[in-house]
Amino acid sequence: GAMGGSASLIPPDLLGEYQELTFLSKQEILLAYKRFSELLPKEERESACSARVPKSHILTLPELRANPFQHRICHVFSTSETGDDSMSFEDFLDMLSVFSDSATSDIKSYYAFRIFDFDDNGILDRKDLEQLVNCLTGQGEESRLNSAEMEQLIQNILDESDIDKDGTINLSEFQHVVSRSPDFASSFKIVL
Amino acid sequence: EEPPGAAPVDFLQELPSCQSARRRRGGTRERPPAPPGSAARALLQETAEQAARPAREAPLTIAEKRRLRGSQQAETQRLSRWKKWRRTSSKSLKKALSEVKGLSSYLVLWRHDIHSIQGKFGTGIQSYFSFLRFLVLLNFIIFILMFSFVTLPTIISKYGIFNSTIAYISPKDIEDSCRIYEPSGNKGLIYFYTYIKDLCSGTGFLEMTSLFYGYYTVDAVWISIMRYNLPLAYLLATFAYLALSFLWIIKRSVEGFMQNLVHDADPFQSYCNKVFAGWDFCITDPNAARLKHRSLQYELQTDLQEEKLRQKIAERTTKEKLRIYSLRIFINIIVIAILLGCFYSIYRVTVFSQENSNVSIRNDTRTDSVNLFVQYLPSMVITLANFIGPLIFLFLIRFEDYTPAFEIKLTLMRCVFVRLANIGVLLFSLWSQISNCGTDKCKPCGYNYKLYPCWESDVGQEMYKLMIFDFFVILAVPLFVDFPRKWLVTHSSCKLIQWFGQQEFGISDNVLEIIYGQTICWIGTFFSPLLPAIATIKYFIIFYVKKLVLIHTRKPAARPIRASGSNFFFLAVLLIGLILAFIPLGVSIVSIPSSKACGPFRNFNTSWEVIPDTILEFPTVLQQILFGMASEAFAVPFFMIICIVMFYFIALARAHKQVVEQLREQLVLESRDKAFLIRKITEAQR
Numbered sequence: 001g002a003m004g005g006s007a008s009l010i011p012p013d014l015l016g017e018y019q020e021l022t023f024l025s026k027q028e029i030l031l032a033y034k035r036f037s038e039l040l041p042k043e044e045r046e047s048a049c050s051a052r053v054p055k056s057h058i059l060t061l062p063e064l065r066a067n068p069f070q071h072r073i074c075h076v077f078s079t080s081e082t083g084d085d086s087m088s089f090e091d092f093l094d095m096l097s098v099f100s101d102s103a104t105s106d107i108k109s110y111y112a113f114r115i116f117d118f119d120d121n122g123i124l125d126r127k128d129l130e131q132l133v134n135c136l137t138g139q140g141e142e143s144r145l146n147s148a149e150m151e152q153l154i155q156n157i158l159d160e161s162d163i164d165k166d167g168t169i170n171l172s173e174f175q176h177v178v179s180r181s182p183d184f185a186s187s188f189k190i191v192l
Numbered sequence: 193e194e195p196p197g198a199a200p201v202d203f204l205q206e207l208p209s210c211q212s213a214r215r216r217r218g219g220t221r222e223r224p225p226a227p228p229g230s231a232a233r234a235l236l237q238e239t240a241e242q243a244a245r246p247a248r249e250a251p252l253t254i255a256e257k258r259r260l261r262g263s264q265q266a267e268t269q270r271l272s273r274w275k276k277w278r279r280t281s282s283k284s285l286k287k288a289l290s291e292v293k294g295l296s297s298y299l300v301l302w303r304h305d306i307h308s309i310q311g312k313f314g315t316g317i318q319s320y321f322s323f324l325r326f327l328v329l330l331n332f333i334i335f336i337l338m339f340s341f342v343t344l345p346t347i348i349s350k351y352g353i354f355n356s357t358i359a360y361i362s363p364k365d366i367e368d369s370c371r372i373y374e375p376s377g378n379k380g381l382i383y384f385y386t387y388i389k390d391l392c393s394g395t396g397f398l399e400m401t402s403l404f405y406g407y408y409t410v411d412a413v414w415i416s417i418m419r420y421n422l423p424l425a426y427l428l429a430t431f432a433y434l435a436l437s438f439l440w441i442i443k444r445s446v447e448g449f450m451q452n453l454v455h456d457a458d459p460f461q462s463y464c465n466k467v468f469a470g471w472d473f474c475i476t477d478p479n480a481a482r483l484k485h486r487s488l489q490y491e492l493q494t495d496l497q498e499e500k501l502r503q504k505i506a507e508r509t510t511k512e513k514l515r516i517y518s519l520r521i522f523i524n525i526i527v528i529a530i531l532l533g534c535f536y537s538i539y540r541v542t543v544f545s546q547e548n549s550n551v552s553i554r555n556d557t558r559t560d561s562v563n564l565f566v567q568y569l570p571s572m573v574i575t576l577a578n579f580i581g582p583l584i585f586l587f588l589i590r591f592e593d594y595t596p597a598f599e600i601k602l603t604l605m606r607c608v609f610v611r612l613a614n615i616g617v618l619l620f621s622l623w624s625q626i627s628n629c630g631t632d633k634c635k636p637c638g639y640n641y642k643l644y645p646c647w648e649s650d651v652g653q654e655m656y657k658l659m660i661f662d663f664f665v666i667l668a669v670p671l672f673v674d675f676p677r678k679w680l681v682t683h684s685s686c687k688l689i690q691w692f693g694q695q696e697f698g699i700s701d702n703v704l705e706i707i708y709g710q711t712i713c714w715i716g717t718f719f720s721p722l723l724p725a726i727a728t729i730k731y732f733i734i735f736y737v738k739k740l741v742l743i744h745t746r747k748p749a750a751r752p753i754r755a756s757g758s759n760f761f762f763l764a765v766l767l768i769g770l771i772l773a774f775i776p777l778g779v780s781i782v783s784i785p786s787s788k789a790c791g792p793f794r795n796f797n798t799s800w801e802v803i804p805d806t807i808l809e810f811p812t813v814l815q816q817i818l819f820g821m822a823s824e825a826f827a828v829p830f831f832m833i834i835c836i837v838m839f840y841f842i843a844l845a846r847a848h849k850q851v852v853e854q855l856r857e858q859l860v861l862e863s864r865d866k867a868f869l870i871r872k873i874t875e876a877q878r
Contacts, residue, residue: 066481113533138485164863
């Protein structure tokens with residue numbers, strides 16, 4: 001289990017605060033702490049709450065290593081000033097909270113929008129959608145859709161979700177279309 | 193027509209809607225420019241709205257959420273005492289609830305197993321195992337229900353615990369010959385082999401236990417001075433478990449399914465659903481991820497091709513349409529002929545099995561292995577029909593020229609129908625035997641009392657045999673087909689075997705198997721109250737067997753299976769099974785005369801009569817109300833009122849749909865106006 005030695009390393013008032021500010025339960029926070037400190041070198045494990053883990057280490061987690069959106073996830077949740085996408089423990093908790101079972105669908109759709117917005121301009125345009133589909137179908141040359149199919153697919157997506165017909169999907173349109181999607185809640189989930 | 197997105201982007205960033213979206217993003221990296229007067233007021237308004245929501249629902253980092261919570265707490269200081277108390281009490285309630293939820297998550301059965309399956313195979317296959325878990329729980333609850341209200345009082349009174357006695361009321365106006373019932377039991381020198389045979393076929397010593405209806409030959413139970421009406425309890429417990437299953441299934445199917453009544457688009461087939469919710473974020477295994485990529489690519493390509501196919505179909509000429517429709521009618525006739533052939537063979541086999549087992553077992557204590565085979569003949573024929581039917585349907589549907597998605601749905605519907613109708617035909621043939629009065633044999637009692645003195649126990653035995661055989665087949669197929677096949681594929685390099693390959697985990701077949709077993713359980717529980725316990729144990733073991741089969745012998749499917757779509761599909765078919773189970777139960781409770789030699793309904797014409805009899809003992813006012821509710825004077829106005837309410841809701845939905853369409857058109861016009869104005873402003877600025 002997650003309990004035992006790690007229980008003594010998070011002060012209880014901090015634990016209570018994390019429980020209040022995230023959607024995670026006490027056991028989940030302690031398990032997250034244990035997994036996070038395993039990513040740090042031995043000397044830094046005592047001060048895991050304030051340490052930052054570089055992106056390459058985070059990507060070794062089994063939950064992220066097979067994920068095609070791993071780089072986007074690290075980028076979106078990282079609060080690093082230097083832009084190297086390293087994550088602190090609180091960033092890690094933020095990420096797990098958004099991907100947990102009890103997170104509201106508003107929060108999930110908001111962060112999904114940010115993850116899918118590859119160029120960070122606040123809207124999903126055709127380039128973003130094309131990159132998204134390529135992430136889904138795989139990284140090899142033979143696993144991509146050809147340009148005619150890609151065009152047809154992107155046109156279909158825009159027909160379904162672009163309400164104001166400006167050729168891009170903004171946050172409210174995205175949240176609207178995702179709220180009607182039956183699979184979103186069960187697929188946008190990571191449990192340690 | 194100006195092309196969309198031609199307006200310069202920097203102007204768009206200054207629009208109020210973009211500003212508020214950026215503000216909501218928060219974060220420490222992007223600091224928006226100092227907001228001018230009106231925007232600052234909007235910002236304050238927004239924080240005031242957000243104060244109503246708890247901090248964790250805001251899409252901010254933890255540091256930002258701390259600041260938000262601090263400002264919320266500063267706000268609370270200024271509120272009245274009542275509101276303060278309300279807020280703190282709701283917070284502590286939520287905390288207590290989350291503690292309880294955390295503890296109860298440990299009690300969830302198989303949590304770790306299902307989590308690891310999800311990680312390796314995705315949510316589609318995981319939903320099958322969650323469905324199994326749901327059935328284990330459902331059967332266990334049904335068992336507890338029947339046990340505590342029916343079996344427990346009977347056992348208590350038969351052994352005289354708690355100072356209880358059984359009251360036997362001798363029936364009036366019934367011929368003595370109807371009441372003779374002597375189960376063969378165990379008389380004389382019995383071989384060990386007989387016990388095994390009895391265990392497999394439900395006869396002999398098993399017939400007299402509380403497993404079957406015949407044990408409950410009790411008219412009332414007196415526990416000290418309280419009278420417990422066992423016949424009424426038996427009937428009401430039956431209705432209760434049916435109602436409980438119905439409500440629980442509906443609750444589960446509504447939970448995950450978001451129905452959009454305004455847009456006619458099918459939510460499961462939409463491209464947005466496949467792209468935005470396409471990737472399973474719980475996959476942890478790189479191999480599984482690779483397979484998922486391939487299946488997503490395949491699914492998207494197939495859907496795009498299907499769309500082109502649909503356009504082609506819409507452009508068919510009349511001659512082609514005529515040809516295809518006549519071909520489809522012809523194939524449907526073939527399908528119906530095959531189904532009728534199945535049903536007829538089941539009918540003949542059941543009649544044969546009943547006649548031969550009656551002759552050699554009832555009057556003769558000689559035991560033969562042939563008899564066991566004859567007894568299980570109906571189960572074997574049904575299983576064979578369930579296996580061959582789908583193969584034939586898969587072969588035939590190729591000629592009908594439907595779109596691939598519709599092909600799958602239609603084949604599935606046909607398979608469901610075959611499986612459930614087979615059970616119905618079996619029961620129908622049993623009843624025809626029971627009411628078969630060749631030469632005046634039925635007049636005294638209403639059914640064939642010579643061959644079936646206690647016909648409910650016989651039906652219970654057939655259901656029991658079906659269940660045991662189904663369990664046996666589910667255990668035998670992995671042992672004799674899957675594991676040898678996997679062994680052959682890995683150890684032999686013969687081209688033919690490699691082409692055959694490993695089998696995929698066909699979720700639909702597995703689910704139909706399970707639903708077939710569950711329908712048998714629902715029908716059989718009335719005739720054999722301990723059947724749900726057997727079903728619980730059966731599904732418990734099946735979970736581990738299927739998990740082993742999945743991990744060791746299956747390769748994941750090329751066609752991806754969507755979790756929510758499959759969840760809804762499982763529950764919909766389960767609901768069809770439940771509704772089909774209502775029919776045989778309804779017929780046997782209401783119209784077939786209950787046996788006079790055994791069971792709690794000896795003194796009544798049919799099992800249903802307990803209820804009117806009990807109502808007659810109520811005070812007169814209540815009686816009149818209840819009889820009034822069942823009469824036409826009440827039913828017709830009630831029906832009309834329900835129709836009016838339904839029409840009202842339909843009209844309301846239609847009106848809402850119109851409003852939504854108008855709003856959508858308005859949004860498109862607004863966006864064009866915006867682009868036009870921005871272009872004008874940019875031109876004016878130059």
